[in-house]
Amino acid sequence: MSTVAQAKRGFSSREDERAASPDDLLFEPPLRIVEYPDPILRARNKRIETFDENLKKLVSEMFDVMYKTEGIGLSAPQVGMNVRLMVFNPAGERGEGEEIVLINPSVYKYSKKMILFDEGCLSFPGIYADVERPDSVQIEAQDIMGANFKFDLSGLPARIFQHEFDHLQGTLFFDRMTEEVVNSIRTELKALEKKYEDRTGLRSPEKIEMRRRMRAVAGFGKS
Numbered sequence: 001m002s003t004v005a006q007a008k009r010g011f012s013s014r015e016d017e018r019a020a021s022p023d024d025l026l027f028e029p030p031l032r033i034v035e036y037p038d039p040i041l042r043a044r045n046k047r048i049e050t051f052d053e054n055l056k057k058l059v060s061e062m063f064d065v066m067y068k069t070e071g072i073g074l075s076a077p078q079v080g081m082n083v084r085l086m087v088f089n090p091a092g093e094r095g096e097g098e099e100i101v102l103i104n105p106s107v108y109k110y111s112k113k114m115i116l117f118d119e120g121c122l123s124f125p126g127i128y129a130d131v132e133r134p135d136s137v138q139i140e141a142q143d144i145m146g147a148n149f150k151f152d153l154s155g156l157p158a159r160i161f162q163h164e165f166d167h168l169q170g171t172l173f174f175d176r177m178t179e180e181v182v183n184s185i186r187t188e189l190k191a192l193e194k195k196y197e198d199r200t201g202l203r204s205p206e207k208i209e210m211r212r213r214m215r216a217v218a219g220f221g222k223s
């Protein structure tokens with residue numbers, strides 16, 4: 001399927017979510033943050049169906065790298081693992097606030113009220129810009145033991161959840177920015193693309209203009 005067709009489908013329906021194999025969950029610490037425009041950030045993320053010690057270790061390593069890099073949230077694809085897992089702690093400090101672990105999350109309701117917030121992403125070091133998102137969301141997910149639960153999020157936790165949920169859909173924060181806002185960070189985005197091209201010897205897998213066009217079909221409210 002072409003990238004454009006994938007974006008139109010939005011990786012969103014349950015039928016599209018394949019189950020992760022034990023190999024998909026293998027990792028070697030220390031985890032490292034995957035930076036834009038690495039194609040890992042646009043790849044499909046598989047459902048987790050094995051709730052074991054390895055998963056607990058992965059979650060623990062994700063919190064480690066999140067705190068070390070001054071994050072308040074982290075999704076598995078950002079550490080090279082294409083599975084449907086996110087961790088967050090709005091306090092951003094170990095031992096403070098509440099550590100949330102969400103596996104195979106989905107959204108069943110978004111608020112109508114929308115809020116602008118100056119967002120940063122660990123996969124786009126040093127880049128901050130305004131993103132508009134619903135103020136609150138009602139979600140369901142599984143915990144580290146595989147138990148299902150539902151809860152409501154608003155304010156900063158809702159913001160972090162939506163940012164990380166987007167990562168699980170292959171959507172990046174600039175896909176949600178207005179054209180004017182993307183223009184304000186375009187030089188920094190291009191610098192990250194050049195860094196990737198210099199490091200890998202490969203052409204950047206995406207061109208910013210193309211993502212701009214695809215943003216129109218990203219849409220809120222799909223799950």
Ligand SMILES: CSCC[C@H](NC=O)C(=O)N[C@@H](C)C(=O)N[C@@H](CO)C(=O)O
Binds near residue numbers: 075120
């Ligand atoms: C507001 S949602 C941001 C979530 C993001 N997670 C993964 O990319 C994240 O943690 N971004 C950081 C750059 C961030 O927001 N850090 C905080 C605390 O240092 C900040 O205020 O910059």
Ligand SMILES: [Fe+2]
Binds near residue numbers: 123
């Ligand atoms: Fe991010």
